[in-house]
Amino acid sequence: MLDTLRYTDIAHTVNQSWSLQDSEGATLALQLISAIEKPAWHAPALSPRVPFLLSFLGPLTPVIPQGLYILSHPAIGRLEGVLVTPQHATGSRQDGHCYQVNFN
Template sequence: MLDKLSHADFAPTVNQDWSLEDSEGNTLALQLISAVEKPTWHAPQLSPRVPFLLSFLGPLAPIIPQGLYILSHPAIGRLEGVLVTPQHATGSRQDGHCYQVNFN
């Protein structure tokens, strides 16, 4: 299912809450703060989809490590096996920590 999703699927959910679940069933609330197409990353011979980047804001604690997670949203459903990358160096804010998900 992940390979069928596009930027257009996520754009309506910007500024909405998502749920992140780890392999042990622990959950964390995140907010999607941006969904941006990255046409300069596009390699049409590898994929017809224009790559895009999702940025999420999570709480100050806990900070989640990079890994595979399940992302859930009421309008989109459960997305299993999503690689979430913490943005520790540039993503710390007073109101939380930023995380990114790349779709190539």
């Protein structure tokens, strides 16, 4: 599914709840707060898909370490991605921690 997944498949889920599952099976609710297409990152010779970036808001605790996770949404299904804390911010806000997943 990841090779055919497009920005338009996910954009309608902004402001909706997603589930994050770690390698031990623990789950945590996240909210998708933005989905941004990144045409400047596109390398057509490597992939036909235009890359996109998903930004999530998680709770204040626990802080989720960067790593590989399974993200799921009822309308999308399960996706595997590397969750990172954005470099342009500390990753935290008053209402939770921000995380990002890039799909290249």
